[in-house]
Amino acid sequence: MAEEVENARMNVPRALMMSVTINGVLGMAMAIAILFTLGSLDDIASITSAAVSGSPLVDYFYFVLDDRGFATGLTSLLVAMFIFATVAVLASTSRVTWAFARDNGLPGSTWIKKVHQGTHLPLWSIALSAVVSLLLSLINIGSAVAFNAIVSLTIACYWGSYAIPIALLAWRRATNQPLKMGPWNLGRAGLPINIVAIVWLAVTWVFTFFPIAIPVTPASMNWASTLWSGCMILGLGWYSIRQHKHFTGPIVQVGTMNL
Secondary structure, three states, X not given: OHHHOOOHHHHXXXXXXXXXXXXXXXXXXXXXXXXXXXXXXXXXHHHHOOOOOOOHXXXXXXXXXXXXXXXXXXXHHHHHHHHHHHHHHHHHHHHHHHXXXXXXXXXXXXXXOOOOOOOOOOHXXXXXXXXXXXXXXXXXXXXXXXXXXXXXXXXXXHHHHHHHHHHHHHHHHHOOOOOOOOOOOOHHHHHHHHHHHHHHHHHHXXXXXXXXXXXXXXXXXXXHHHHHHHHHHHHHHHHHHOHHHOXXXXXXXXXXXXX
């Protein structure tokens, strides 16, 4: 999405830092408020069991406010926020899907990368992202275990995608290889911060595959490790057999995009 941002080398990292800072401060304030109002261990057990509404968060609202109307109102606000967030996630997901298809990195890239002439939108990419998201959400109806495994898989893939470029950047810095830095960089603090980030990502990546409870049963087992292994095998197999002949890598169209 940086391709569509003016002066992306400054505005994109500035937006990332501002969003992390604002959400971090607000998230910490929310966590403190929750911890101070949870009550005793028995109350926490009652909330996490979701005995009233079926949702721990809704039960927490009801426990703290002791009023179904207030609890429903707060839940409605969260639902509205989730809807807005879903629209933003769909926009970013469809844009990344289109960019990957543009570089011939996906099966069916010929169709997915098409841009509708009237709306100037990648409608095929948007439709694909929406349909896949809807199908994945339906899994929770049939099996919460499978749905939780997919959620864990998503987080594990995120952490892996973050760790690879950070590790490569740290390696080039540590070996004093030529590295062209942009106007937004960490200077001498870059390498220590990269190392801390790699260690943190490695630890959290491993924990994403842990089961949700012990003793481990087929129902409490986290099957994300199996899914991750399967996805890696399929992806590497697809690339080595066919896609390495067609995948061109990120394309930068100098003169048509203000980077």
